[in-house]
Structures are given as C-alpha cells and as structure tokens.
Amino acid sequence: GAGVSQSPSNKVTEKGKDVELRCDPISGHTALYWYRQSLGQGLEFLIYFQGNSAPDKSGLPSDRFSAERTGGSVSTLTIQRTQQEDSAVYLCASSLGVGSYNEQFFGPGTRLTVL
Amino acid sequence: ELKVEQNPLFLSMQEGKNYTIYCNYSTTSDRLYWYRQDPGKSLESLFVLLSNGAVKQEGRLMASLDTKARLSTLHITAAVHDLSATYFCAVDYSNSGYALNFGKGTSLLVTP
Numbered sequence: 001g002a003g004v005s006q007s008p009s010n011k012v013t014e015k016g017k018d019v020e021l022r023c024d025p026i027s028g029h030t031a032l033y034w035y036r037q038s039l040g041q042g043l044e045f046l047i048y049f050q051g052n053s054a055p056d057k058s059g060l061p062s063d064r065f066s067a068e069r070t071g072g073s074v075s076t077l078t079i080q081r082t083q084q085e086d087s088a089v090y091l092c093a094s095s096l097g098v099g100s101y102n103e104q105f106f107g108p109g110t111r112l113t114v115l
Numbered sequence: 116e117l118k119v120e121q122n123p124l125f126l127s128m129q130e131g132k133n134y135t136i137y138c139n140y141s142t143t144s145d146r147l148y149w150y151r152q153d154p155g156k157s158l159e160s161l162f163v164l165l166s167n168g169a170v171k172q173e174g175r176l177m178a179s180l181d182t183k184a185r186l187s188t189l190h191i192t193a194a195v196h197d198l199s200a201t202y203f204c205a206v207d208y209s210n211s212g213y214a215l216n217f218g219k220g221t222s223l224l225v226t227p
Contacts, residue, residue, distance in 0.1 A: 043217035
C-alpha cells in the first residue's frame, strides 16, 4: 500500500519568504507528526495531530511555524518569513494512533534550503 | 529534560564482526523504537519494543529492552556492508503526545 508522501521533495527559498510543505499520511492513520532533521539539532519533534483534536504545538520553535490538518488527513506545515536557520529536512510521520501500538511511518521528507 | 543517549555515535567495523549499540533514556517509558536511515533517505522502522524484556530479531540485527535499567541494545551479528547506515533509537512519552524523542544516531560503516 501507499506510504506517507510529502511534497515538494526539495524547496529552495529566499530569506523572508513563506513556504508551505505538504504531507499525505497513510490512509486510516489518525495520528500525524512533523519532525525536523538538521545537522546541528538532530531529529526534533515539531507538532502532532490526533484525529480532530487540537494539535500539540509544543515543539514548534517559533510563532513563524504553523500547521493545519484538513479533514483529518492531509497536513500542511507553513513557515513564515523564513530564516537561514530554518534550513533542514522536514519529515512527516503517521501512525494508527496514540495509546496503542504507536509505530510511526515516515515520509521521504522535504529538504528546505533558505538562502 | 527528556534525554535519549546513544553510543557510540560513530562505528566502523569489519565485515563478519559483532558489535552492540547502546541506547539509554532518562525517563520511564515502556516503548522504544529503532529506526534505520540511509544517506539522503528517510527513516525506516526496524523494531518496536513494547515491554520490559522484549527481544526482537530480524536477520543480523537483534534489539532488546530493559525498562528498569532504561536501556536498549541493538546487536549486530556478523556484519555485512549492506548494514552500513545510521541507526536511531527513540522513546515516546504520553506527556508529549507520544511524539518520538530521538537519540543522536549511530553512524555505522561496515568495511571489507
């Protein structure tokens, strides 16, 4: 079956521009997570959605970052006024849901480069 | 502060040799995950360990979990070049929405 998909695979933008990253989770998975992977910080949790509940935004590094999930499926991570330190690979993962067997399956990632 | 520590961070080993990667975590959790990442690729799930004493094996890799010691090990038996990759352990916690807290990863290179 289809895995987690993300688009675009690569994004190059200029400092100060806004970017949108998309994640399409595995069908039937109610939990969706965004992570960021960078050389300096390793793998960091950003935000988490469970079904139609309010998201857990505790990992977002600043108010320039936001995310939404429409219809309990596709999610978009938006970074406003991008900075060079936002350059990283943004990974999306989905799972069947918390409180249970929470194996998370990762998408291929979006490599963001801010010039 | 939640901490997940792996060691070693870098490992070069010869084909045919055995070695163990260690993963320690700071706060009680009953669930530990191992992932593999090839260069330029995403994370591939290897093992999910759900309880104290859990042991899982797949090919030349075997993972175990000791929740009392807050320690997981990933044992490599008779390494082959195809095992060269970065291996991450991760723990999830209920008070952070079961998001994964990752170690820094162990970069493994298997040489002839």
